[in-house]
Amino acid sequence: MEPRAADSCFLGDVGFWVERTPVHEAAQRGESLQLQQLIESGACVNQVTVDSITPLHAASLQGQAQCVQLLLAAGAQVDARNIDGSTPLCDACASGSIECVKLLLSYGAKVNPPLYTASPLHEACMSGSSECVRLLIDVGANLEAHDCHFGTPLHxxxxxxxxxCVKVLLNAGANVNAAKLHETALHHAAKVKNVDLIEMLIQFGGNIYARDNRGKKPSDYTWSSSAPAKCFEYYEKTPLTLSQLCRVSLRKATGVRGLEKIAKLNIPPRLIDYLCYN
Incomplete structure (x- = not known):
């Protein structure tokens, strides 16, 4: 397909608006030898397709770490954005590739790019890679980054x-009662009917009485006599103990990276374990 005149305008350092190139194909398939040969022959590593996807996006999304390394070493733009606003780090997190994530971060990828869409942390939570979630948090990922469709990473x-991933986020200090259209993570847990998830959120201070934009509590999304409904009923009749309330309050006061602060407290190890939900 020949590019139209409007599509063939030069875009500074990123080359031309083109369809997928051999560099894109090699990067996506993980053909590192072919990619190396293309780079050595002078192929541009920053060419973008009509939807602004670079070879680095393609390699990151497929978790092709060796190709990611080759592209970065050849000058690929580490924070290039595709038509959806996603960066290669977002795509690496979506693939759940901890190796690609580490490579991109080592080349200066922004862990909190100025996006109105899903952040790298959102993508890691979607893929279910707790290892990626933990790494992103360690390098300063915003726990409360908000996407208009998905809410926070915890949502x-x-x-x-x-x-x-939920446990990692909560231990890092994510707001258990953050709202998306007044809908909390506990509303999500009720909708997916996951009792273990409901229990975890409540133990970290999830508000069972929070109401969404339809005026419904989390329990309103459960079937009568089901395990999730019985779980909510139990906590409505049996409030958290004083020790649990103190734990929730102290964890809230310690904020982000609370575990690091708690570990330094001059209190018995048993209490530290309790505060850390061990």
Whole structure:
């Protein structure tokens, strides 16, 4: 397909608006030897398709770490955005490739790019990669990044029932009662009917009485006599103990990276374990 005149305008350092190139194909398929030969022959590593996808996007989305390394070393733009606004780091997180994530971060990829769409942390939560979630948080990912469709990363992890990711987020200080159109993570847990998820959120201070934009509590999304409904009924009749309330309050006060602060407290190890939900 020949590019139209409007599509063939030069775009600074990123080359031309083109269809997928051999560099894109090699990067996506993980053909590192062919990619190396293309680079050595002078192929542009920053050419974009009509939807602004670079070879680095293609390699990252498929978790092709060796190709990601080759492209970055050849000068690929680490924070290039596609038509949806996603960066290669977003795509690497979507693939769940911790190796690609580490490579991109080592070349300066922004962990909190100025996006109005899903952040890298959202994407890691969608893919269910708790390892990627933990790494992003360690390098400063915004726990409360908000996407107009998905809400916060915690909303995403709960909607996808990725319990390991939920635990990592909550331990890092994510707001358990953050709202998306007044809908909390607990509403998501009720909708997917996951009792373990409901229990976890409540233990971290999830408000069972929070109402969404339809005026419904999380329990209103459960079937009568079902396990999730019985779980909510139990906590409505049996409030959290004083020790649990103190734990929730202290964890809230410690904020982001609370576990690091708690570990330094001059209190018995048993209490530290309790505060860390061990």
């Amino acid at each position: 995403v992890a709960c909607a996808r029932e990725h319990l390991d």
